[in-house]
Amino acid sequence: MKKVSLILGGLFLITVLAGCGKNEKSDSGEQVDLKLAKESAESLPKEDTGENKSGMMEKLKNSISKGKKMKCTYKISDENGATEVTTYAQGEKYKTEVNLGQMKTVSVFDGDVMYSWSAGQKVGTKMAMDCINSLDIKNEATKEADGEASLNKDDDNFADALSGAENLNCEDAGDVDFSIPDDIKFSDQCEMLKSQQKILENLNK
Incomplete structure (x- = not known):
C-alpha cells in the first residue's frame, strides 16, 4: 500500500503539472511541485x-x-513485482491508474481538484490546488526554489517527465471517463493540513 501511495503521488505530480503549465497562475509552490x-x-x-x-x-x-487526447502506459519493476501505470490526458484533465497485483488505485485531476481512491473502496481523498497554493508553507525546498530561475511551464513538461519511464508507450486515446464516483466519500486533505498548521502555529506562540 505504501508503494502505491508513493508511486501515485509522484505520477500525479507529473500529470497535474502539465495542466498547471497552461494556467497563468505561477508561484514558488508550483515550481517545487x-x-x-x-x-x-x-x-x-x-x-x-x-x-x-x-x-x-x-x-x-x-x-x-494541440489539445489532443493521449494515453500513456508504462511499468515500474522491483523486487516486489511489476506495477502497471496508465495515464490519460485531455485538455487540462488528467487521470492516472496504478495497478499493483489485484489492487487498482485511481487519481483524477479535473483542472481544479485532485481525487484519489482505490477500486472497491468507499472512501478516498481530495485536494484542491487553490487550497494547496494558499497554505503558508516555507520549507527548505520552497526557499531553494525561490532562489532559482523559474522553471519553464509548457506542454513539453508532461512528455519530458515521462521520457525516463520503463516500457513507455503513448498513443491517441478515445473518450476518457474523468467522472468522479458519487458513492465514495472523499476526505479533504488540504483542510486537514490547514488544521494541523493552525495547531503548530498555536504551539509555537
Missing part, C-alpha cells in the same frame, strides 16, 4: 533511447500542445 515531478520520473528505470522512442516523445509533445 514541478521539480519534484521531474525527480520522480528520473528515478524510474531507464532504457536505451532510440529513434522509435524519440519519435514517440515528439508525437506526445505535439499532440498535447
Whole structure:
C-alpha cells in the first residue's frame, strides 16, 4: 500500500503539472511541485533511447500542445513485482491508474481538484490546488526554489517527465471517463493540513 501511495503521488505530480503549465497562475509552490515531478520520473528505470522512442516523445509533445487526447502506459519493476501505470490526458484533465497485483488505485485531476481512491473502496481523498497554493508553507525546498530561475511551464513538461519511464508507450486515446464516483466519500486533505498548521502555529506562540 505504501508503494502505491508513493508511486501515485509522484505520477500525479507529473500529470497535474502539465495542466498547471497552461494556467497563468505561477508561484514558488508550483515550481517545487514541478521539480519534484521531474525527480520522480528520473528515478524510474531507464532504457536505451532510440529513434522509435524519440519519435514517440515528439508525437506526445505535439499532440498535447494541440489539445489532443493521449494515453500513456508504462511499468515500474522491483523486487516486489511489476506495477502497471496508465495515464490519460485531455485538455487540462488528467487521470492516472496504478495497478499493483489485484489492487487498482485511481487519481483524477479535473483542472481544479485532485481525487484519489482505490477500486472497491468507499472512501478516498481530495485536494484542491487553490487550497494547496494558499497554505503558508516555507520549507527548505520552497526557499531553494525561490532562489532559482523559474522553471519553464509548457506542454513539453508532461512528455519530458515521462521520457525516463520503463516500457513507455503513448498513443491517441478515445473518450476518457474523468467522472468522479458519487458513492465514495472523499476526505479533504488540504483542510486537514490547514488544521494541523493552525495547531503548530498555536504551539509555537
